[in-house]
Amino acid sequence: MSDALSKLWALSREVRHLQCVCEMLDYDAQREMPPLATAGRGEQSALLSAFVHKKLTGRELGVLLNEAAQMPEAAEFPNAQMLRCLKREYEVNSRVPAKFVMREANLCVKAQYAWEQAKKQNNFADFAPFLDEIFALKREYSTFFDYPHIYDALLNQYENGFSAVQVEEIMAELRSAQRNIIQSALAAQPPQGDVLCGKFSIKRQEKLSRMAAGILGFDRQQGVISTSEHPFTVTCGVHDVRITTKYFPDNLSSLFSTLHETGHALYEQNVAEAWIDTLPGAPQSLVLHESQSRLWENIVGRSPEFSACLFKILQKFFPRHFNQLEFSRFLSSVNQVRPSLIRTEADEATYNMHIMLRYELEVAMLKNELKARDLPAVWREKMQEYLGVTPQNDTEGVLQDVHWACGLVGYFPTYLLGNLASAQIFAAAEKQLPGLHEELKQGETGSLRKFLIQNIYRFGGLYSAPEILQQVCGEPLSAQPYLIYLTNKFCR
């Protein structure tokens, strides 16, 4: 291998290691860090971000990229994919000043803490100034680029190559279609309570989480299951993938939350050994990432087949609660359409509506058509319009998500696009795996996981979402398979 290429791979390893350190700091900040440590953590985060930024903008990288491009091996897999990734990182990062990167990293640590406090105390006013500051920073970020839409530069941080125009086209298609699905589902389903409500020992929930994650294929030799206020998945290092969940004493929502995060974790844990510790080898597409969390949580997790297996396990774990229940009741309850306030608890039919609302608010904030102080009122209006429900306070309204506090503006659409991709990818798996439904009924996830590893996970970030979808499904991202899936599930 040419010298320039191997030096680029080495540099991409260094950057990846440092990114993982940043993730480690964030993981800790969301779990254990004491309150007064926030400012110092912000400085740490800023220093590391600047270090990464320097590596991705340095003259050395520019020279190596030019040198490597001349080599014959530069066109081969995975060199070509690595070069594409580093070239893009070089170009994008070179447009962003180091001082901006440090300011942003520092602000986000502080804003995240402020958000936590504000959410706990239902005190949006204290958080609003941070929100204005974050959106001002994001506005500034988009000026470093020449995209047609103010949202594009931000969206591209999470999903390279997607545009606001594409997102809006898809949303336009979904908006009315999903409204119809919601209405017909609400009309058809019987009124019923939530079978996941009740008293459940935290200790047994923890054990259940470990078991459920294990059934999906989570490897605790290279992973950790822990807790946090807001469940998330994070890669803190090579072979170090952590998922968190939150256990409630009065409901079992931790179960599906664990399935969701395990979906993310499976992607991260199954990147091929050859490039798992490199920047281009790490999963890059948030659409693909979210497709996997949604696939395992919903398409698998709430399917009649896998639910049957889950139900048996629940009967063993919590016999008093589940032994008196019929499976059909369990199945219809975990699939009930229930327009509600909290995005992470939303059912499959209503989930995308939560995303559209957030997207619209983000665009309005970026365009300065909306100020943070006015967000709660607009939030309430839109919730009423989209889902017919109104939050009684900001904690269950505009304060519910951590994303904006972390600086994740432009991220939400990847959830919606990920939903679409999940249905497309699962349909492809069904075609290739004739025994799939029977296996899921037995709690056997091996064939599906193997299919996903083979076609998606092992490549990490080497291929883009459109490339993967073309390879796996033979078509570009489309709303139709997801709408068909929802219709089949909720409108029969």
Place this chain on the structure above:
Amino acid sequence: MSDALSKLWALSREVRHLQCVCEMLDYDAQREMPPLATAGRGEQSALLSAFVHKKLTGRELGVLLNEAAQMPEAAEFPNAQMLRCLKREYEVNSRVPAKFVMREANLCVKAQYAWEQAKKQNNFADFAPFLDEIFALKREYSTFFDYPHIYDALLNQYENGFSAVQVEEIMAELRSAQRNIIQSALAAQPPQGDVLCGKFSIKRQEKLSRMAAGILGFDRQQGVISTSEHPFTVTCGVHDVRITTKYFPDNLSSLFSTLHETGHALYEQNVAEAWIDTLPGAPQSLVLHESQSRLWENIVGRSPEFSACLFKILQKFFPRHFNQLEFSRFLSSVNQVRPSLIRTEADEATYNMHIMLRYELEVAMLKNELKARDLPAVWREKMQEYLGVTPQNDTEGVLQDVHWACGLVGYFPTYLLGNLASAQIFAAAEKQLPGLHEELKQGETGSLRKFLIQNIYRFGGLYSAPEILQQVCGEPLSAQPYLIYLTNKFCR
């Protein structure tokens, strides 16, 4: 303030932040990190160490140090202390190649994991190669310097300005004196069981730890109390000091372990705000650090006065166990002299003997007079010679301490020297605080803590151990006050 000076303060802040990130990684490695993540964590650690090393050896620092030295404010407090610290860091680090720093950081993460496994499985053979490699690295390190003794360069990493000759002189003085104290204590004390043995709920132990740390003054707004295999204290950031302990279901050793670590934490938490986030402002002297853990754990924690307060608390926490016990039995039990295998559980009379043994083995390993494979046998011999006990396996012998696996060679003497300093410092406090003993009886630690903050903690690392001892006690480090303390306690 001159520009060069303020730039140096800023650089010293950056270095401190990065050091704390390294500590954070280590904290996590000892607590949550999954097994397969070890190699990747080694790479992370190596990268960050190299980053710190570069900042401390860069041309920029050299130029700034020269510039700053010309300024009139350079002679003022705390500029003079900062300059002395950075100058020393510059000189020491410039002698050590960056590649060496990376190799060392990487090796230590892996060795620490290997040690954990070896200790768990009582399998010294698997760990021995790491130990040889670490001592070879330490031998190499000492060649970068021109000290008269092979141990000096290593010792100076933990206690600047101390020499192996000084350590050996002190050890010579202690060796026979402590033997006499042990023998007369053993002859005088009645045979008795350990009142801290018994069944104790982990949940209540956790609560007790939080309460005990709180009584000493541990601030949980800027600190965390958690658990690990080997208790330690670490500063993960500005206002982020973490102590760990280990809870056993069948004894209450966690209590004194918590007092010990809280002693360390008080020092870290009470550095003055003006320089707490800087490199020279962070506590540097391990002798002073250990003096504080030993002072709070032993001189305070096991004193008749504070024990009376502890005993009342224990009666509330564990009435069944402690209500039937007389206080005098409790007091004599927590002060029993009991030559034993494990250093961290050693009583005050025997503790230093454990250190002398380790020091001698370190010197022999460094001089290549001893190979790792021969360590267990020599360990057993020396334990028999010094304490009259012989470990039945390596887990309770040569594998008991994490230090060598972490690369902490040259560190152990600071425990012994810290013991000496603890008695000197407490004697000084007694002179200045006439009501001290009565206060401790009531569980009031405020006056003592204030004295220590005022005279030691607030300065962080700005003054050296000899400077602090001179200021506080009016004399250099000496073995006499400690021997008098032990004699008064154990030989009456």
